[in-house]
Amino acid sequence: MTDLHIDIDRLIDRLAALAEIGAIEGTQGCARLALTDEDRAGRDLVVSWMRDLELDVTIDGVGNVVGVMAGSTEGAPVMTGSHIDTVRTGGRYDGNLGVLAGLEVVETLRTANMTPTRPLAVAFFTDEEGARFPPDMLGSLVYVGGMGVEEAHAIQGIDDTTVGGELDRIGYLGPGPLPGPTPHAFVELHVEQGPVLEAEGLTIGAVTGVQGISWTEVTVIGQSNHAGTTPMTLRKDPGVVAFKVGSFVNELAHELGAPQVATVGRIEMHPNLVNVVPASATFTIDLRHTDNDVLLEAERRTADFLAATAEAENCTIETRSLARFDPVVFDETVICAVERAAAVQGRTARRMPSGAGHDAQMLARVCPTGMVFVPSVDGVSHNPAEYTSPEDLEAGANVLLHVMLELATT
Ligand code: GLV
Ligand code: MN
Ligand code: MN
Secondary structure: OOOOOOOHHHHHHHHHHHHOOOEOOOOOOEOOOOOOHHHHHHHHHHHHHHHHOOOEEEEEOOOOEEEEEOOOOOOOOEEEEEOOOOOOOEOOOOOHHHHHHHHHHHHHHHHOOOOOOOOEEEEEOOOOOOOOOOOOOHHHHHHOOOOOHHHHHOOEOOOOOEHHHHHHHHOOOOOEOOOOOOOOEEEEEEEOOOOHHHHHOOOEEEEEEEOEEEEEEEEEEOOOEEOOOOOHHHOOOHHHHHHHHHHHHHHHHHHHOOOOEEEOOOEEEEOOOOOEEOOEEEEEEEEEEOOHHHHHHHHHHHHHHHHHHHHHOOOEEEEEEEEEEOOEEOOHHHHHHHHHHHHHOOOOEEEEEEOOOOHHHHHOOOOOEEEEEEOOHHHOOOOOOOOOOHHHHHHHHHHHHHHHHHHHOO
16 A cells, blocks of 8 residues: 555646636736635636545535545544635645645545545635635634634625625535534645755655744824925824834844744835825734744734834824734644655655644644645745645655545544
8 A cells, every 4th residue: 555656747737727727927826815706716626626536525604615535434534635725926836735635645546446444535725825814724713613604704805805795706605514524633735835845855844833823904093294395303104103113023033033933014005105194004914933922922022112113103003913823733643644654655754843824723723633744946935936846746745645544544
Protein backbone atom coordinates (compact mmCIF):
# COMPACT_ATOMS: atom_id res chain seq x y z
CA MET A 1 0.00 0.00 0.00
CA THR A 2 2.91 2.37 0.59
CA ASP A 3 3.53 2.45 -3.17
CA LEU A 4 0.01 3.78 -3.78
CA HIS A 5 0.41 7.30 -5.18
CA ILE A 6 -1.64 10.12 -6.61
CA ASP A 7 -1.68 11.18 -10.28
CA ILE A 8 0.09 14.57 -10.40
CA ASP A 9 -0.98 15.35 -13.97
CA ARG A 10 -4.64 14.95 -13.03
CA LEU A 11 -4.16 17.15 -9.95
CA ILE A 12 -2.42 19.86 -11.98
CA ASP A 13 -5.11 19.72 -14.66
CA ARG A 14 -7.78 20.31 -12.03
CA LEU A 15 -5.80 23.16 -10.44
CA ALA A 16 -5.47 24.77 -13.88
CA ALA A 17 -9.16 24.33 -14.74
CA LEU A 18 -10.24 25.90 -11.45
CA ALA A 19 -7.70 28.72 -11.89
CA GLU A 20 -9.34 29.65 -15.21
CA ILE A 21 -12.34 30.86 -13.21
CA GLY A 22 -11.64 34.41 -12.12
CA ALA A 23 -8.22 34.25 -13.80
CA ILE A 24 -6.25 37.49 -13.52
CA GLU A 25 -5.11 38.25 -17.04
CA GLY A 26 -1.42 37.90 -17.72
CA THR A 27 -0.81 36.02 -14.45
CA GLN A 28 -1.23 32.53 -13.00
CA GLY A 29 -3.46 33.92 -10.26
CA CYS A 30 -7.17 34.31 -9.59
CA ALA A 31 -9.74 36.66 -8.12
CA ARG A 32 -12.55 34.62 -6.58
CA LEU A 33 -13.69 36.56 -3.54
CA ALA A 34 -16.15 34.57 -1.44
CA LEU A 35 -19.74 34.31 -2.70
CA THR A 36 -19.14 36.29 -5.91
CA ASP A 37 -20.18 35.00 -9.34
CA GLU A 38 -16.64 33.70 -9.79
CA ASP A 39 -16.84 31.80 -6.51
CA ARG A 40 -20.15 30.33 -7.63
CA ALA A 41 -18.60 29.13 -10.92
CA GLY A 42 -15.65 27.62 -9.02
CA ARG A 43 -18.03 25.89 -6.61
CA ASP A 44 -20.12 24.49 -9.47
CA LEU A 45 -17.00 23.03 -11.07
CA VAL A 46 -15.71 21.39 -7.87
CA VAL A 47 -19.17 20.04 -7.02
CA SER A 48 -19.39 18.54 -10.53
CA TRP A 49 -16.05 16.78 -9.88
CA MET A 50 -17.37 15.53 -6.54
CA ARG A 51 -20.42 14.10 -8.26
CA ASP A 52 -18.27 12.51 -11.01
CA LEU A 53 -16.44 10.74 -8.17
CA GLU A 54 -19.82 9.60 -6.77
CA LEU A 55 -19.32 11.41 -3.49
CA ASP A 56 -22.36 12.00 -1.33
CA VAL A 57 -22.50 15.82 -1.46
CA THR A 58 -24.02 18.02 1.29
CA ILE A 59 -24.27 21.82 1.21
CA ASP A 60 -24.99 23.48 4.54
CA GLY A 61 -26.54 26.77 5.61
CA VAL A 62 -23.33 28.79 5.14
CA GLY A 63 -22.46 27.16 1.82
CA ASN A 64 -19.82 24.73 3.10
CA VAL A 65 -19.70 21.74 0.74
CA VAL A 66 -18.75 18.24 1.96
CA GLY A 67 -18.44 15.19 -0.32
CA VAL A 68 -18.24 11.78 1.39
CA MET A 69 -16.78 8.53 0.04
CA ALA A 70 -18.15 5.50 1.87
CA GLY A 71 -15.76 3.31 3.85
CA SER A 72 -15.97 -0.40 4.60
CA THR A 73 -17.26 0.55 8.06
CA GLU A 74 -19.81 3.13 9.18
CA GLY A 75 -18.82 6.00 11.46
CA ALA A 76 -17.37 9.45 11.37
CA PRO A 77 -15.22 10.15 8.31
CA VAL A 78 -11.62 11.23 8.12
CA MET A 79 -12.03 14.67 6.59
CA THR A 80 -9.71 16.73 4.44
CA GLY A 81 -10.33 19.98 2.62
CA SER A 82 -9.70 23.69 2.59
CA HIS A 83 -11.22 26.58 0.64
CA ILE A 84 -11.65 27.71 -2.96
CA ASP A 85 -12.29 31.40 -2.33
CA THR A 86 -9.27 33.64 -2.91
CA VAL A 87 -8.20 37.15 -2.04
CA ARG A 88 -8.72 39.63 -4.88
CA THR A 89 -5.15 39.14 -6.05
CA GLY A 90 -4.73 35.49 -5.10
CA GLY A 91 -2.68 32.55 -6.30
CA ARG A 92 -4.00 29.28 -7.71
CA TYR A 93 -2.73 27.07 -4.88
CA ASP A 94 -3.86 28.75 -1.65
CA GLY A 95 -6.79 26.62 -0.46
CA ASN A 96 -7.51 25.13 -3.87
CA LEU A 97 -4.65 22.66 -3.47
CA GLY A 98 -6.11 21.21 -0.27
CA VAL A 99 -9.54 20.68 -1.84
CA LEU A 100 -8.34 19.25 -5.15
CA ALA A 101 -5.71 17.05 -3.48
CA GLY A 102 -8.61 15.65 -1.42
CA LEU A 103 -10.44 14.76 -4.65
CA GLU A 104 -7.20 13.27 -5.94
CA VAL A 105 -6.99 11.02 -2.84
CA VAL A 106 -10.51 9.79 -3.56
CA GLU A 107 -9.83 9.22 -7.25
CA THR A 108 -6.60 7.37 -6.48
CA LEU A 109 -8.47 4.96 -4.21
CA ARG A 110 -11.30 4.53 -6.72
CA THR A 111 -8.81 3.79 -9.51
CA ALA A 112 -7.03 1.23 -7.30
CA ASN A 113 -10.40 -0.31 -6.36
CA MET A 114 -9.67 0.35 -2.71
CA THR A 115 -12.24 1.11 -0.04
CA PRO A 116 -10.94 2.93 3.03
CA THR A 117 -11.88 1.48 6.41
CA ARG A 118 -13.61 4.67 7.57
CA PRO A 119 -15.45 6.98 5.17
CA LEU A 120 -13.37 9.84 3.74
CA ALA A 121 -14.77 13.36 3.37
CA VAL A 122 -13.53 16.21 1.17
CA ALA A 123 -14.76 19.66 2.14
CA PHE A 124 -14.51 23.21 0.94
CA PHE A 125 -15.44 25.84 3.48
CA THR A 126 -17.00 29.21 2.69
CA ASP A 127 -15.07 32.47 2.95
CA GLU A 128 -11.83 31.18 4.44
CA GLU A 129 -10.08 34.34 3.32
CA GLY A 130 -12.40 36.72 5.10
CA ALA A 131 -11.28 39.34 2.58
CA ARG A 132 -14.85 40.13 1.55
CA PHE A 133 -16.71 39.06 4.71
CA PRO A 134 -14.68 39.10 7.94
CA PRO A 135 -13.80 37.09 9.95
CA ASP A 136 -11.56 34.69 8.03
CA MET A 137 -12.36 30.97 8.31
CA LEU A 138 -16.03 31.93 8.54
CA GLY A 139 -17.49 28.72 7.06
CA SER A 140 -15.39 26.37 9.17
CA LEU A 141 -16.06 28.50 12.27
CA VAL A 142 -19.80 28.02 11.77
CA TYR A 143 -19.27 24.34 10.87
CA VAL A 144 -17.78 23.67 14.31
CA GLY A 145 -20.41 25.72 16.15
CA GLY A 146 -18.16 28.72 16.91
CA MET A 147 -20.72 31.12 15.41
CA GLY A 148 -24.47 30.77 14.87
CA VAL A 149 -25.82 30.65 11.34
CA GLU A 150 -28.00 33.76 11.76
CA GLU A 151 -25.03 35.78 12.98
CA ALA A 152 -23.00 34.57 9.99
CA HIS A 153 -25.77 35.46 7.53
CA ALA A 154 -25.94 39.01 8.90
CA ILE A 155 -22.23 39.74 8.31
CA GLN A 156 -21.73 42.76 6.06
CA GLY A 157 -19.18 42.62 3.27
CA ILE A 158 -16.77 45.29 2.08
CA ASP A 159 -19.30 46.03 -0.68
CA ASP A 160 -22.53 46.43 1.37
CA THR A 161 -23.73 42.90 0.72
CA THR A 162 -24.44 40.27 3.39
CA VAL A 163 -23.32 36.66 3.65
CA GLY A 164 -26.93 35.42 3.76
CA GLY A 165 -27.98 37.52 0.77
CA GLU A 166 -25.05 36.43 -1.35
CA LEU A 167 -25.40 32.74 -0.41
CA ASP A 168 -29.01 32.90 -1.54
CA ARG A 169 -28.12 34.80 -4.72
CA ILE A 170 -25.51 32.28 -5.85
CA GLY A 171 -27.63 29.26 -4.88
CA TYR A 172 -25.44 27.91 -2.08
CA LEU A 173 -27.76 28.34 0.91
CA GLY A 174 -28.01 24.60 1.53
CA PRO A 175 -30.08 22.44 3.85
CA GLY A 176 -27.19 20.61 5.57
CA PRO A 177 -27.14 20.88 9.38
CA LEU A 178 -25.04 23.33 11.36
CA PRO A 179 -22.94 22.73 13.32
CA GLY A 180 -21.83 20.05 10.86
CA PRO A 181 -21.16 16.39 11.67
CA THR A 182 -17.95 15.95 13.68
CA PRO A 183 -15.25 14.16 11.69
CA HIS A 184 -13.11 11.37 13.19
CA ALA A 185 -10.05 13.49 12.32
CA PHE A 186 -9.16 16.36 9.98
CA VAL A 187 -6.00 16.90 7.94
CA GLU A 188 -5.45 19.75 5.45
CA LEU A 189 -2.79 20.05 2.76
CA HIS A 190 -1.80 23.67 2.07
CA VAL A 191 1.05 25.64 0.54
CA GLU A 192 3.28 27.10 3.25
CA GLN A 193 2.86 30.69 2.02
CA GLY A 194 6.18 31.50 3.71
CA PRO A 195 9.90 31.01 3.08
CA VAL A 196 10.94 28.36 5.64
CA LEU A 197 10.71 25.05 3.75
CA GLU A 198 12.34 26.45 0.62
CA ALA A 199 15.17 28.04 2.62
CA GLU A 200 15.89 24.73 4.33
CA GLY A 201 15.60 22.66 1.15
CA LEU A 202 12.74 20.60 2.59
CA THR A 203 9.52 19.45 0.94
CA ILE A 204 7.12 18.62 3.77
CA GLY A 205 6.05 20.65 6.79
CA ALA A 206 4.29 18.88 9.69
CA VAL A 207 2.30 21.81 11.01
CA THR A 208 2.19 22.07 14.80
CA GLY A 209 -0.44 24.79 15.07
CA VAL A 210 -1.60 28.20 13.88
CA GLN A 211 -0.69 31.54 15.38
CA GLY A 212 -3.27 33.82 16.98
CA ILE A 213 -4.97 36.36 14.71
CA SER A 214 -6.33 39.79 15.61
CA TRP A 215 -8.08 41.97 13.01
CA THR A 216 -9.39 45.43 13.90
CA GLU A 217 -11.06 48.03 11.70
CA VAL A 218 -10.40 51.60 12.83
CA THR A 219 -12.35 54.64 11.68
CA VAL A 220 -10.80 58.01 12.51
CA ILE A 221 -13.01 61.05 12.17
CA GLY A 222 -11.61 64.54 11.79
CA GLN A 223 -12.63 67.58 9.83
CA SER A 224 -12.50 68.02 6.10
CA ASN A 225 -10.87 71.31 5.22
CA HIS A 226 -8.84 73.21 2.62
CA ALA A 227 -5.31 71.79 2.18
CA GLY A 228 -3.86 75.18 1.24
CA THR A 229 -5.41 77.46 3.83
CA THR A 230 -5.71 75.39 6.99
CA PRO A 231 -2.68 75.95 9.25
CA MET A 232 -1.06 72.76 10.53
CA THR A 233 -1.90 73.69 14.12
CA LEU A 234 -5.63 73.96 13.40
CA ARG A 235 -6.12 70.67 11.58
CA LYS A 236 -8.14 67.61 12.57
CA ASP A 237 -6.47 65.23 10.13
CA PRO A 238 -7.50 61.54 10.36
CA GLY A 239 -4.97 60.64 7.65
CA VAL A 240 -2.15 61.61 10.01
CA VAL A 241 -3.55 59.28 12.69
CA ALA A 242 -3.78 56.42 10.18
CA PHE A 243 -0.21 56.92 8.94
CA LYS A 244 1.23 57.19 12.46
CA VAL A 245 -0.58 54.07 13.61
CA GLY A 246 0.56 52.17 10.50
CA SER A 247 4.11 53.14 11.24
CA PHE A 248 3.72 52.32 14.96
CA VAL A 249 2.48 48.74 14.44
CA ASN A 250 5.33 48.08 12.02
CA GLU A 251 7.89 49.28 14.57
CA LEU A 252 6.11 47.38 17.34
CA ALA A 253 6.36 44.11 15.40
CA HIS A 254 10.09 44.70 14.90
CA GLU A 255 10.52 45.47 18.59
CA LEU A 256 8.57 42.41 19.77
CA GLY A 257 10.47 40.27 17.26
CA ALA A 258 9.43 37.21 15.22
CA PRO A 259 6.91 35.70 15.00
CA GLN A 260 5.09 38.96 15.75
CA VAL A 261 3.78 40.44 12.51
CA ALA A 262 1.67 43.54 11.91
CA THR A 263 -0.02 44.76 8.73
CA VAL A 264 -2.20 47.68 7.68
CA GLY A 265 -3.68 46.14 4.53
CA ARG A 266 -6.68 48.33 3.77
CA ILE A 267 -7.12 52.07 4.03
CA GLU A 268 -9.84 54.33 2.69
CA MET A 269 -9.87 58.09 3.04
CA HIS A 270 -12.75 60.47 2.42
CA PRO A 271 -13.12 62.42 0.29
CA ASN A 272 -9.75 61.18 -1.04
CA LEU A 273 -8.75 64.29 -2.95
CA VAL A 274 -5.37 65.95 -3.40
CA ASN A 275 -6.31 69.30 -1.92
CA VAL A 276 -8.65 68.31 0.89
CA VAL A 277 -7.67 67.45 4.47
CA PRO A 278 -9.60 64.19 4.83
CA ALA A 279 -12.78 64.00 6.85
CA SER A 280 -12.24 60.39 7.80
CA ALA A 281 -9.83 57.48 7.41
CA THR A 282 -10.83 53.85 7.80
CA PHE A 283 -8.10 51.25 7.99
CA THR A 284 -7.47 47.71 9.19
CA ILE A 285 -4.82 46.35 11.55
CA ASP A 286 -3.79 42.66 11.32
CA LEU A 287 -1.66 41.47 14.28
CA ARG A 288 -0.50 37.84 14.71
CA HIS A 289 1.65 35.87 17.14
CA THR A 290 1.94 32.24 18.29
CA ASP A 291 1.94 33.33 21.96
CA ASN A 292 -1.38 34.78 23.08
CA ASP A 293 0.23 36.87 25.85
CA VAL A 294 2.46 38.65 23.36
CA LEU A 295 -0.48 39.12 21.01
CA LEU A 296 -2.48 40.66 23.86
CA GLU A 297 0.42 43.01 24.61
CA ALA A 298 0.61 44.04 20.94
CA GLU A 299 -3.14 44.69 20.91
CA ARG A 300 -2.98 46.74 24.12
CA ARG A 301 -0.04 48.87 23.03
CA THR A 302 -1.65 49.48 19.63
CA ALA A 303 -4.93 50.56 21.24
CA ASP A 304 -3.08 52.91 23.63
CA PHE A 305 -1.08 54.48 20.82
CA LEU A 306 -4.19 54.89 18.65
CA ALA A 307 -6.10 56.64 21.44
CA ALA A 308 -3.20 58.99 22.29
CA THR A 309 -2.52 59.84 18.64
CA ALA A 310 -6.17 60.53 17.86
CA GLU A 311 -6.39 62.83 20.87
CA ALA A 312 -3.23 64.69 19.88
CA GLU A 313 -4.62 65.23 16.38
CA ASN A 314 -8.05 66.34 17.70
CA CYS A 315 -9.77 63.40 16.03
CA THR A 316 -12.22 60.83 17.34
CA ILE A 317 -12.02 57.07 16.74
CA GLU A 318 -14.34 54.10 16.41
CA THR A 319 -12.94 50.56 16.42
CA ARG A 320 -14.54 47.28 15.43
CA SER A 321 -13.06 43.80 15.93
CA LEU A 322 -13.23 41.90 12.63
CA ALA A 323 -11.57 38.68 13.82
CA ARG A 324 -9.90 37.43 17.00
CA PHE A 325 -8.72 33.84 17.23
CA ASP A 326 -6.35 32.47 19.87
CA PRO A 327 -3.31 30.44 18.80
CA VAL A 328 -4.16 26.78 18.10
CA VAL A 329 -2.06 23.70 18.84
CA PHE A 330 -2.61 20.67 16.60
CA ASP A 331 -3.00 17.07 17.72
CA GLU A 332 0.22 15.15 18.34
CA THR A 333 -1.14 11.93 16.80
CA VAL A 334 -1.91 13.71 13.52
CA ILE A 335 1.44 15.53 13.52
CA CYS A 336 3.18 12.15 14.00
CA ALA A 337 1.07 10.60 11.23
CA VAL A 338 2.29 13.37 8.89
CA GLU A 339 5.90 12.70 9.89
CA ARG A 340 5.45 8.94 9.33
CA ALA A 341 3.80 9.39 5.93
CA ALA A 342 6.64 11.71 4.88
CA ALA A 343 9.28 9.25 6.13
CA VAL A 344 7.71 6.39 4.17
CA GLN A 345 8.36 8.49 1.06
CA GLY A 346 11.93 9.19 2.08
CA ARG A 347 11.19 12.75 3.18
CA THR A 348 12.03 14.54 6.40
CA ALA A 349 9.08 16.53 7.65
CA ARG A 350 9.93 19.76 9.45
CA ARG A 351 7.73 20.65 12.40
CA MET A 352 6.57 24.25 12.03
CA PRO A 353 3.76 26.61 13.06
CA SER A 354 1.53 28.24 10.45
CA GLY A 355 1.64 31.98 9.97
CA ALA A 356 -1.57 32.03 7.93
CA GLY A 357 -5.04 31.20 9.17
CA HIS A 358 -6.56 27.90 8.02
CA ASP A 359 -9.85 26.01 8.24
CA ALA A 360 -7.92 23.30 10.12
CA GLN A 361 -7.61 25.66 13.11
CA MET A 362 -11.41 25.63 13.43
CA LEU A 363 -11.75 21.87 12.96
CA ALA A 364 -9.14 21.48 15.73
CA ARG A 365 -11.87 22.60 18.16
CA VAL A 366 -13.85 19.38 17.57
CA CYS A 367 -11.52 16.59 16.41
CA PRO A 368 -7.83 15.56 16.20
CA THR A 369 -6.42 17.83 13.49
CA GLY A 370 -3.18 18.51 11.65
CA MET A 371 -1.83 19.97 8.42
CA VAL A 372 0.74 19.22 5.73
CA PHE A 373 2.71 22.10 4.18
CA VAL A 374 4.58 22.15 0.87
CA PRO A 375 7.01 24.93 -0.13
CA SER A 376 6.02 28.24 -1.70
CA VAL A 377 8.62 29.58 -4.11
CA ASP A 378 10.17 32.76 -2.64
CA GLY A 379 7.61 32.48 0.18
CA VAL A 380 5.14 34.42 -1.99
CA SER A 381 1.38 34.08 -1.43
CA HIS A 382 -1.74 36.28 -1.58
CA ASN A 383 -0.15 37.26 -4.87
CA PRO A 384 -0.90 35.91 -8.37
CA ALA A 385 2.77 34.88 -8.63
CA GLU A 386 2.30 32.24 -5.89
CA TYR A 387 3.97 29.02 -7.11
CA THR A 388 4.73 25.51 -5.89
CA SER A 389 6.51 23.03 -8.15
CA PRO A 390 4.70 19.93 -9.46
CA GLU A 391 7.21 17.73 -7.60
CA ASP A 392 6.35 19.38 -4.29
CA LEU A 393 2.60 19.28 -4.99
CA GLU A 394 2.91 15.58 -5.73
CA ALA A 395 4.89 14.88 -2.55
CA GLY A 396 2.37 16.79 -0.44
CA ALA A 397 -0.65 15.06 -1.98
CA ASN A 398 0.98 11.66 -1.44
CA VAL A 399 1.59 12.49 2.21
CA LEU A 400 -2.06 13.55 2.49
CA LEU A 401 -3.15 10.24 0.91
CA HIS A 402 -1.18 8.13 3.37
CA VAL A 403 -2.08 10.19 6.43
CA MET A 404 -5.78 9.86 5.53
CA LEU A 405 -5.45 6.11 5.01
CA GLU A 406 -3.68 5.71 8.36
CA LEU A 407 -6.24 7.82 10.21
CA ALA A 408 -9.06 5.91 8.49
CA THR A 409 -7.91 2.65 10.08
CA THR A 410 -7.78 3.99 13.66
C1 GLV B 1 -6.33 33.86 5.87
O1 GLV B 1 -6.15 32.89 5.22
C2 GLV B 1 -5.25 34.61 6.45
O2 GLV B 1 -4.33 34.00 7.02
O3 GLV B 1 -5.27 35.84 6.33
MN1 MN C 1 -5.57 29.32 2.49
MN1 MN D 1 -5.23 32.86 1.79
